[in-house]
Amino acid sequence: MHLSILYRGSLISCNYGCEYCPFAKKQQSARELSQDERELNKFINHIETNQQHSFSILFTPWGEALIHPWYQQGLIRLTNLPNIEKVAIQTNLSCKLNWVENCDKDKLALWATFHPEWVSRDRYLTQCLELHRRNISFSAGVVGFPRHKEEIAALRQELPSDVYLWINAVKKELPNMSRADLDFFAEIDPLFPINTHHYPSRDRSCQAGKSVIAVDGEGNIRRCHFIRQPIGNIYDDNWEDALGDRLCTNETCHCHIGYVHLDYLELDKVYGDRILERIPVGINNNYS
Ligand code: SF4
Ligand code: SF4
Secondary structure, three states, X not given: OEEEEEEEOOOOOOOOOOOOOOOOOOOOOHHHHHHHHHHXXXXXXHHHHOOOOEEEEEEOOOOOOOOOHHHHHHHHHHXXXXXXXXXXXXXXXXXXXXXXXXXXXXXXXXXEEEOOOOOOHHHHHHHHHHHHHOOOEEEEEEEOOHHHHHHHHHHHHHOOOOOOEEEEOOHHHHHHOOHHHHHHHHHHOOOHHHHHOOEEOOOOEEOEOOOEEEEEOOOEEEOOOOOOOEEEEOOXXXXXXXXXXXXXXXXXXXXXXXXXXXXXXXXXXXXXXXXXXXXXOOOOOXXX
């Protein structure tokens, strides 16, 4: 069996201070951070012992994980496991990047978000170019606030043409945006319109809970990050029994890491095998 896992442990802290974010500049105690480290290592050990299955893993931390050595070491360990197909992580790309040399680069991918209110475009771009030079697959992206249009346009100009730049729609701001703003974002990211909807999902078939699951630091399995009810625990014997067909119980799904798994949207045709790192088919950025 191949299974995709969205992992989110106990980390809830970040070195950046984006004004719209609940984790902005939040700090955790040494005890809390060591709990996160223990949880991550337990999870990786479990993946390692489940050699009868293959896995693709996307880390979706609440905060910034890659500034912590246990995440860098964790990605090195995971990408070098034979039963891992892919490891991707959402990051603000503020960390040093030399550790990627110890990963199996064919299995590593980054989902790297630019936060123009918190880091200069130059600094973010330098990091992107370093990833590019080190042959690491990544998508770059920005939250689509019209006030950042100039920075976004400049970034698109400066990034290599084979790096996909996504724009996340700020759903509640969309009704206030001009046609020109919407057209601008769609010109930067042709897939931006896909991200502007709340997709009807109740009673619809979704891969969440079947071929993709969310796992927290205690091992609780949920179908996705948007339905709180656990369906099992990955540390139980026969944890695989929790997987199966289920219809969505939420009215709508509007976040990329959720709706890409809604069967009727057929977004696997758009993203192919790089759905976790958000790189569409046709973008040639694995360089090697
Ligand atoms: S970088 Fe991400 S996690 Fe950190 S404050 Fe900004 S939005 Fe929040
Ligand atoms: S449609 Fe969205 S909310 Fe519903 S199960 Fe799938 S990922 Fe979860």
